Amino acid sequence: MxxxxxxxxxxxxxxxxxxxxxxxxxxxxxxxxxxxxxxxxxxxxxxxxxxxxxxxxxxxxxxxxxxxxxxxxxxxxxxxxxxxxxxxxxxxxxxxxxxxxxxxxxxxxxxxxxxxxxxxxxxxxxxxxxxxxxxxxxxxxxxxxxxxxxxxxxxxxxxxxxxxxxxxxxxxxxxxxxxxxxxxxxxxxxxxxxxxxxxxxxxxxxxxxxxxxxxxxxxxxxxxxxxxxxxxxxxxxxxxxxxxxxxxxxxxxxxxxxxxxxxxxxxxxxxxxxxxxxxxxxxxxxxxxxxxxxxxxxxxxxxxxxxxxxxxxxxxxxxxxxxxxxxxxxxxxxxxxxxxxxxxxxxxxxxxxxxxxEMVPAEGVETSPGELVPMPPDAEGYELALLRFFRDLYESERLKILVELDALPAKSNERMNQGLERRLFDWLVRDGRLPDINSMIDRLIGERKERDV
Structure with a gap:
């Protein structure tokens, strides 16, 4: 076929x-x-x-x-x-x-x-x-x-x-x-x-x-x-x-x-x-x-x-x-x-x-100096959540999710960029937090729509 x-x-x-x-x-x-x-x-x-x-x-x-x-x-x-x-x-x-x-x-x-x-x-x-x-x-x-x-x-x-x-x-x-x-x-x-x-x-x-x-x-x-x-x-x-x-x-x-x-x-x-x-x-x-x-x-x-x-x-x-x-x-x-x-x-x-x-490791892809993208988590719904997180949310909304789900280390001094966002997103998914991510995406988009009415 x-x-x-x-x-x-x-x-x-x-x-x-x-x-x-x-x-x-x-x-x-x-x-x-x-x-x-x-x-x-x-x-x-x-x-x-x-x-x-x-x-x-x-x-x-x-x-x-x-x-x-x-x-x-x-x-x-x-x-x-x-x-x-x-x-x-x-x-x-x-x-x-x-x-x-x-x-x-x-x-x-x-x-x-x-x-x-x-x-x-x-x-x-x-x-x-x-x-x-x-x-x-x-x-x-x-x-x-x-x-x-x-x-x-x-x-x-x-x-x-x-x-x-x-x-x-x-x-x-x-x-x-x-x-x-x-x-x-x-x-x-x-x-x-x-x-x-x-x-x-x-x-x-x-x-x-x-x-x-x-x-x-x-x-x-x-x-x-x-x-x-x-x-x-x-x-x-x-x-x-x-x-x-x-x-x-x-x-x-x-x-x-x-x-x-x-x-x-x-x-x-x-x-x-x-x-x-x-x-x-x-x-x-x-x-x-x-x-x-x-x-x-x-x-x-x-x-x-x-x-x-x-x-x-x-x-x-x-x-x-x-x-x-x-x-x-x-x-x-x-x-x-x-x-x-x-x-x-x-x-x-x-x-x-x-x-x-099949998703395969992103060979050689560097998202920030010295940091390679690992194999994406093998979780049902991962790709759709990734799309919604990066494409459909504002930067402040993505940061809100990472903060509220405790993905950001308290003493982190690393500059926020797409590479870091992606690594933290993947870490949350591997930690079993994909349902929480999806729930917050729905909530944040819903709140935004209510404000725009």
């Missing part, structure tokens, strides 16, 4: 001006209805989540993420997946350019004048990194609730994998290609750098990587180095930014392929024949005969005459959207699945639960 995801990119919450807001709001509403109808008609597979390849917001402001969160909740409910099951990465519009300091501008100029060595010199310095990451403050507050927090050491991030066959997994790897953006970058004279610390992505027997990055490879100064690792370590590379849907299968060698999937924009700045409203429904499955990954793309595009989404037979494979990708890491598993294992996997996948979705 396939693992189904709705893939959206470049939604640009906050870009609407004047009368255009009505059209864009209508398109977003139609996208939800269309996705629900298409998935219901597939007949086989389970909806596992939503993939967002950047530019959730238009200018990285808090109110834009409030609107995005409400829309993502409605989309998740419409397609039948948990509202917290979203994998996201930042785009160039997810940074607040108003926060770029004079010092930050000098850092970007230094890197643009150089290359990978200059990038590493800046990123290796904690204070310089903090200057660049400060522009993603509101995005950071938003994404951490979805357990997709930014890696503050500018490394790759990965903490979710999906089982598509017996001992055959897809691991989602998130890259931040927007850290060096300033608003004037171009692809014909690349200025962005992905950086070795980020593109050296993991490789495990039995796992194939699906890499999410906002910018396609041609936007990086170190594109050839990035491409070398993508071709050898990834099975699917999904990007956004250019608003022009494309798919290409890179035949790396015998029994080894990479799908390069470039998304269109769910809500581009303007809609025409080239840059119209688009999104995708993706099915990831396992071919038990060839032991390969199968990706089926259902591209959807806006029909301006019918004012609705419909199947796009011109882009991303059109009428033949099924791709079988040579998957060498599947074949590295000690032994091929037995007939009994295949049968057992089918039975598990058909169940109503989600046994084939």
């Amino acid at each position: 396939a693992a189904i995801f709705v893939h959206v990119s470049d939604i640009h919450f906050g870009q609407e001006r004047d009368h255009v807001v009505h059209i864009h709001d209508d398109v977003k509403k139609e996208l939800i209805s269309d996705a629900a109808e298409v998935i219901a008609g597939l007949g086989s597979g389970a909806t596992k989540g939503i993939l967002v390849t950047g530019d959730i917001a238009f200018s990285g402001k808090a109110e834009q993420y409030v609107a995005a969160g409400k829309w993502l909740d409605t989309l998740a409910e419409g397609i039948g997946c948990p509202i917290h099951r979203v994998q996201m990465i930042p785009g160039n519009h997810d940074m607040d350019r108003d926060k770029l300091s004079v010092g930050g501008s000098k850092l970007l100029d230094f890197i643009r004048a150089g290359g990978a060595a200059e990038y590493e010199k800046v990123i290796a310095n904690y204070d310089d990194r903090a200057t660049l990451f400060s522009r993603f403050e509101q995005y950071g507050r938003f994404c951490i609730g979805y357990n997709c927090g930014l890696d503050l050491e500018a490394k790759y991030a990965t903490n979710l994998r999906i089982e598509v066959g017996p001992n055959r997994w897809l691991r989602f790897v998130r890259l931040n290609s927007s850290l060096l953006c300033h608003g004037e970058e171009r692809d014909d004279q690349p200025e962005l750098v992905m950086g070795e610390r980020q593109f050296v992505i993991p490789r495990y027997a039995g796992e194939e990587n699906v890499v999410l990055a906002h910018h396609p490879l041609n936007w990086y100064k170190d594109a050839e180095d990035v491409r070398q690792y993508v071709r050898s370590r990834a099975r699917v590379f999904i990007s956004g930014h250019e608003h022009d849907p494309k798919v290409d299968i890179d035949r790396v060698e015998k029994d080894c392929d990479v799908m390069m999937l470039a998304a269109g924009a769910a809500v581009p700045f303007r809609s025409n024949d080239t840059y119209t409203f688009t999104y995708n429904i993706l099915e990831f499955d396992w071919d038990d005969v060839t032991d390969n990954l199968v990706v089926t793309i259902h591209p959807r595009a806006w029909n301006p005459l019918k004012t609705c989404f419909e199947a796009d037979d011109r882009r991303l494979g059109g009428r033949e959207p099924r791709f079988t990708l040579g998957s060498p890491n599947f074949k590295k598993v000690c032994s091929a699945p037995t007939a009994a294992a295949k049968e057992e996997h089918v039975g598990v996948s058909d169940s109503a639960a989600e046994p084939n979705v």
